[in-house]
Amino acid sequence: MSGTALAGNALNWNIQQGYGTDDVGYTGSLSADYKGTYADVSGGYRYDRHSQRVNYALAGGVLAYADGVTFSQPLGETNVLIGAPGASGVGIKNQSGVRTDFRGYTVSANVSPYRKNDIGLDTASVADDVELALTNKTVVPTRGAVVRADYVANVGLRVLLTLTRPYGSTVPFGAMVTLKGAQEQQFIVGDEGRFI
Incomplete structure (x- = not known):
């Protein structure tokens, strides 16, 4: 059995x-x-x-790199360092037991060299206060390499805002809103000047 x-x-x-x-x-x-x-x-x-x-x-692996040290399942000949800083406990698709550590890093071992390897984050395992800009990346490593697959994780709570101009009118539908200091944070304004 x-x-x-x-x-x-x-x-x-x-x-x-x-x-x-x-x-x-x-x-x-x-x-x-x-x-x-x-x-x-x-x-x-x-x-x-x-x-x-x-x-x-x-059996396990230890990978030391510029941002720190990550413990993992046993390393293979060719590996991918997956980074989603701030997103802890996120599973990796088609990787049994592989999840990001408390800092948001993990290793996908034994990927295929000289071929496209799709590295996907399991969105069902993402915490409620974490949002990922992308959940899939493709890497093509050389034999024996450790390549990175970096993801942007935004940690915090969502809010519903209504944008108004100085004279009281709302910002028009379809206008773009960019969060200052965050290059990948762009939003489209909806009805009545609202966006999430």
């Missing part, structure tokens, strides 16, 4: 029981493998009539 559990099927488990003739007797095994944000953890137990065995393993 086997199965998966937890978000993104991060936990794989397997249970076996058997019986053999000719002095074999009962045999059995139990194993589990958890793919977490910071490492892979696995363990197991196996027995037969003559012995019992326990095994366990912990």
Whole structure:
């Protein structure tokens, strides 16, 4: 019997029981493998009539770069450093157990060199107070490289504002509003001078 559990099927488990003739007797095994944000953890137990065995393993990676250090699942030959500063706990699409750390960084290991690799953030795992300008990027790394996929995460609460001119009239529908100091923060004014 086997199965998966937890978000993104991060936990794989397997249970076996058997019986053999000719002095074999009962045999059995139990194993589990958890793919977490910071490492892979696995363990197991196996027995037969003559012995019992326990095994366990912990594997992970450490990537040091200009913005800090990120712990991850085991690194591969070619890797992508994913950065969304301020967006912690965001899952990576098609990557079991991979989530951004408390600073908003993680690593996608074993990507294909010299090919387009789509790196997508799982929008269902984004916190309510975080907004991502983009959720997908494409990278084409060389063999053995660590390339970056940087995302802009805006952390805060949304507000509904009504813009008025100095003489009381509202700003016209379709006007562009730019948040001072934020290059990727542009909004379009809606009806009655409102925007979110």
